[in-house]
Amino acid sequence: MLPNHFHGENPTSLARNNCNVCSESLRFTHSIAYFYLTFNSIRTICRAYMHNDIPMVAFIVFAYFSYFIVDHCLTVFNRLPSDEESPKKELLKVTIWSLTSAIMFGFAYQFSTFMGPTVVFLMYGIAIVSSAILFYAHFIYDAQRGYKAFCSVKSIKILQFPAPADRDVDPDIKTLEEV
Template sequence: MVGFIVIVYFGYLGLMYCINQLRALPPTHTSPKKDFLKSIIWVLATVLFFGFALQFSTFVHPLVAVFMFAAAVSTSYFFFFLYLVHDCGPHQSANSCCIFRIKMVGVSAPSSKVIINGSKLIRDVVPAPESV
């Protein structure tokens, strides 16, 4: 358990350091350093995901452990795609190609509207005092 805590601690510090170094580079900058930082971010995140799945899978039902490892694999695949495969198109700026903005309008969850990238999605409105 002590080894796991040390790995998580230093892995998290390394991950934050690499993310800050990547953010410090200009968005249009292409270099081996940027690719290396993206690779290190993916490796450290994957190690942390699988470390948590491995460490806590011993405490849960085997079916839940399978779901934990499936979540680790899918999240690792998502980060791999996000950092190493996905590239912005020439018509998009490097800052705006991967931004997904969600704006909540309204006060309560049942009667609120969700605006995703300019298009409105309206959930079912449940009659409540605040929606009357």
């Protein structure tokens, strides 16, 4: 959906407004996801506790809080400058990788108790490969690129339709391409 440009309207302010709308909808989506995760975690903990499955209760509590810690660490990591090396950045990378790997191996272990050997082998294989890819992405790939952002936006191009001939266009308004 392309933004409508009116006489005298700055295209950068339109882009900023569209970005605010996107961020609001993302916050709402995150809130729904957090609520759903919390509801299902509480329900699973109650069921496991009623069946006297204390290791499952401990794992669900660990996975629940680890998810929020990883989410927070990713937010902080993405806000740090991508071109500098710092101990805080290294600690965040280690935390993200280790907690994510622990969650994946925990799921593989918890499900291995009632699955067949082929599925167990496959689940541990997925956990190992995922952990290795995450390690490569955070420690080897970023180091080779010189600590540039792993996921960044290079440029934003705003499409602008020409104004109708009967309207005057303010020549002082610059588009993002001219700035």
